[in-house]
Amino acid sequence: MNKNTIIVIVTTIVTVLVVLGVIVILMPMIGPRYLHPMMMGDEPVPASLDTNTSGLSDGGLFAVSWTSDPPGPPLSQVHTWTIHVENADGQPVTDASIFVDGGMPQHGHGLPTSPQVTENLGSGDYLVEGMKFQMPGWWQVRLNISSGTQRDTVTFNLTVQ
């Protein structure tokens, strides 16, 4: 065996070891996904998804927040939300009418139910009955809020597990 042959063998071995080492080190990070780069199915949820439960409406007219009962909110279980609405000055809006809508942006479908505000609880709080999320993942809930002549929309993101 001449010198060149040895160099070729050693180089090959070192290269193989380095490549395998890199793969092994990266495995926990990339998981088995690299085997199927074309087959990833679900688009990932946007990393910067804002899942705050309070926020300003699109036009800045209302400050809105929500809580669910039970909290979570739960998967595949009909439940209620309480929505709190304030105006830009921080005063509760007690005469709002609210239309509830929602869906899963990644699956192109809406809510399985048609939730409605069934009770004005006073102090800017409104009871929504009939909320339901039947799939885990990223959901959006849109609230169309009107009070007097003012009308605005707020969208909340949430992940259901």
Next chain:
Amino acid sequence: MKRVTWIAGGALLVAATAAAWFLSRPPAWSDEEVATLRALWIGSLPALPPDPSNAVADDAAAAAFGQALFFDTRFSANGKVACATCHVAPLLFQDSLPLGQGVGTMTRRTQTIIGTSYSPWQFWDGRKDSQWAQALGPLESAVEHGGTRTQYAHLIDEEYRLQYETVFGALPDFSDRTRFPEAAGPVDDPAARAAWEAMAEPDRDAVTQVYVNMGKSIEAYERQIIPGPSRFDAYVAALLSDDRAGMAEALTDEEVAGLRLFIGRGQCINCHNGPLFTNNEFHNTGVPAGAGLPVDAGRASGVQQVLEDEFNCLSQWSDAAPADCAELRFVTSEGEQLAGAFKVPTLRNVAERAPYMHAGQFATLAEVLSHYRHPPPAPVGHTELEPLGLTAVEVAQLEAFLRALSGPLSVAPALLIPPQ
């Protein structure tokens, strides 16, 4: 020279072995995946939810009465069909046929009763919103039991008076055959329907009350039909107590790979979630119409039927307050997503329940998975399935996992046979 070759060969062998071990080793479950597995685990099945629409849902005497009714073939047009005819207890309360066979042939597959006490909707299209209302559908269907509610009231009067009165109090006197004809009810048969319409309204209501109480008793019985743990559940129990040996004993590597696909890239868990592996909602998966059957609108027609159903949660026959009927009051009754959508079935014991889909279109699990692997356009509405790019090996892994969902019922043996 020789030494260098030996060293190089040895190093290569070590590297290859290490790489093979790393690549074949099942990766550990992440915290998020463990939470998902726990949610599928039978240990997460909550206590039986109350049914406010049925005051005797948890009454033992009602359940015993309901069990007798469930197995009694006299409650039919030809004396040969009972609930148990299609919901065969030893076959996991289904019949293994593509289409149910009563006094005639149905247009849909018999669904199992197991775990349906947890579902807000009954039937493939959710046209009933309680187990008791569900039980009353087949009894008056022309192709299932084929009988009428006055026929059944007379039978209760003659054969079950004591049992009935123990639960519901005094049974009205139905002996006057001019007021209470042998065969009368709001059914397809024109003669029976005419006889029903000729009856005085209080008499009709007296008969319907008995009919409703039959359904409520059958529900009290059916509520107890609950699934038991499978090998999958043993695996999760072992995982949650960090018992590696128990995990390895419960599921093979192939089944674990299938489970990983089930909760991951296979996206099965989008609909088959929770400890019963169903969200009890309705989805269009583009399943072709059954052979020789017209296209089935599924939920789009079922939702209209449940809203108009004389026995729904808001009806006079329901014991629920309107506040207890949130599913019905806020149901989505219109929209493209309802067309061709069918209820997601439980996957517990799925391997024992061929054929599959709402008209038994697929004979084997392999055919079902092939449908998901290559989703065709829907016969009506739009399929929610997308190609997943699963390989043949991965599909086999999924099938192996589905077979690990079988387990015995968590039901007292006395409930699986007619009451003694």
